[in-house]
Amino acid sequence: xxxxxxxxxxxxxxxxxxxxxxxxxxxxxxxxxxxxxxxxxxxxxxxxxxxxxxxxxxxxxxxxxxxxxxxxxxxxxxxxxxxxxxxxxxxxxxxxxxxxxxxxxxxxxxxxxxxxxxxxxxxxxxxxxxxxxxxxxxxxxxxxxxxxxxxxxxxxxxxx
Ligand code: SF4
Ligand code: SF4
Numbered sequence: 001x002x003x004x005x006x007x008x009x010x011x012x013x014x015x016x017x018x019x020x021x022x023x024x025x026x027x028x029x030x031x032x033x034x035x036x037x038x039x040x041x042x043x044x045x046x047x048x049x050x051x052x053x054x055x056x057x058x059x060x061x062x063x064x065x066x067x068x069x070x071x072x073x074x075x076x077x078x079x080x081x082x083x084x085x086x087x088x089x090x091x092x093x094x095x096x097x098x099x100x101x102x103x104x105x106x107x108x109x110x111x112x113x114x115x116x117x118x119x120x121x122x123x124x125x126x127x128x129x130x131x132x133x134x135x136x137x138x139x140x141x142x143x144x145x146x147x148x149x150x151x152x153x154x155x156x157x158x159x160x
Contacts (some may be wrong), residue, residue, distance in 0.1 A: 046110060049131040054114045057084075057107055058130035060149035066155040067148055068126035069103035075118035083111040084118055102148050109135060110143040126157055 041045065049055065054060070061067045071088030085106040092098055119127045127147075135144060 004055050009023060039156075049133065052129075053131050053133070054116065054129045055131045055133045056109055056129070056135070056145075057112065057118060057127055058149070059105060059126055060128050061149055061152055062155065065149060067102075067150045067152055068124045068155055068158050069102045069105055069148060070124055070126075070158060072104075072123065077121050078117045078121045080115065080117065081111055081113060082106045083113075101154060105147040107145045107147050108143065109145060110140055 019102045038047070050148075059067050071086055073086045076084045076086045078151050084135060085104075086102065087104040087106065090098055090100055116129070119129065128154070135143065
């Protein structure tokens with residue numbers, strides 16, 4: 001192919017590609033009902049992330065400040081990069097039974113790759129994805145979080 005023909009082939013190919021893109025842009029521009037772009041951070045108050053969004057690992061607690069974590073450490077063992085530290089302790093119940101409970105479930109968000117292995121492998125279903133995504137901080141230590149809330153306890157009936 002001569003360079004003259006190639007020049008015009010490329011030129012018309014470029015124009016066609018441009019018109020294809022402008023057609024899509026024009027469709028959304030003249031169809032307000034189909035707008036998908038969000039004005040962030042102006043929409044911060046009303047912003048709801050979609051269900052499958054992986055913002056951070058959290059430990060859900062119920063209204064009685066109870067969670068499902070037994071302190072077994074399986075999530076820690078399965079985390080590929082050491083983002084989780086489980087510190088548990090042994091206590092004696094009023095019935096005289098010795099049981100292990102979670103002391104601190106430490107999550108290093110700054111090291112997390114959001115693979116989800118900790119959530120998938122937890123036998124008690126104690127972890128979940130949270131939807132918080134504004135993680136910018138000046139102090140890196142703030143990205144280390146204790147997932148079990150102060151004063152919380154395990155939901156009765158959940159055994160290791
Ligand atoms: S979050 Fe799940 S896997 Fe991790 S220590 Fe608690 S119960 Fe075990
Ligand atoms: S999501 Fe993956 S990297 Fe993050 S804490 Fe869980 S297992 Fe570790």
